Amino acid sequence: MNSLPILASFLVAMMLTSLPLPESFIIYRPDWLALVLIYWCMAIPERIGIFTGWTLGLILDVMYGSLLGQNAMAFSILAYLVNILHLRVRMFPLWQQSVMVFLLVLVHLAISAWIRGIAGQFSVTMTYWTPALTSALVWPFIFIVLRDFRRQITSK
Numbered sequence: 001m002n003s004l005p006i007l008a009s010f011l012v013a014m015m016l017t018s019l020p021l022p023e024s025f026i027i028y029r030p031d032w033l034a035l036v037l038i039y040w041c042m043a044i045p046e047r048i049g050i051f052t053g054w055t056l057g058l059i060l061d062v063m064y065g066s067l068l069g070q071n072a073m074a075f076s077i078l079a080y081l082v083n084i085l086h087l088r089v090r091m092f093p094l095w096q097q098s099v100m101v102f103l104l105v106l107v108h109l110a111i112s113a114w115i116r117g118i119a120g121q122f123s124v125t126m127t128y129w130t131p132a133l134t135s136a137l138v139w140p141f142i143f144i145v146l147r148d149f150r151r152q153i154t155s156k
Contacts, residue, residue, distance in 0.1 A: 005149065005150075038078070053075035082104065094139070
């Protein structure tokens with residue numbers, strides 16, 4: 001399988017993550033990069049894993065100018081958890097996968113909040129956790145689109 005389509009999907013997720021939105025809608029933005037990372041870690045765990053999560057996190061840290069390593073650590077742990085659980089989660093129906101995605105993104109957000117809190121840059125509000133819910137709601141769509149995309153590029 002060619003790595004270019006996988007890189008393209010991560011690039012699209014980064015563009016969706018950095019897409020400017022009105023202030024009132026920003027809290028509802030799903031964690032696009034985490035969703036794509038979760039999908040590829042489940043689909044091809046032998047190729048996408050902790051190093052990929054770490055690299056994406058570093059790129060996101062540089063993109064947002066956040067504390068260097070904050071997203072890298074959170075995405076690395078997210079990729080590790082998905083690689084551990086991928087065989088079980090694959091067998092779940094989409095609604096149960098959405099629940100797992102909710103929990104995984106919640107862990108990702110908690111790690112980021114913890115790191116930012118240690119650095120003294122952050123206080124957590126209830127709206128901070130909203131992306132976990134919106135990511136779970138968007139998961140079936142992301143799963144189907146990326147699954148069909150993967151099948152299309154592997155059948156060539």
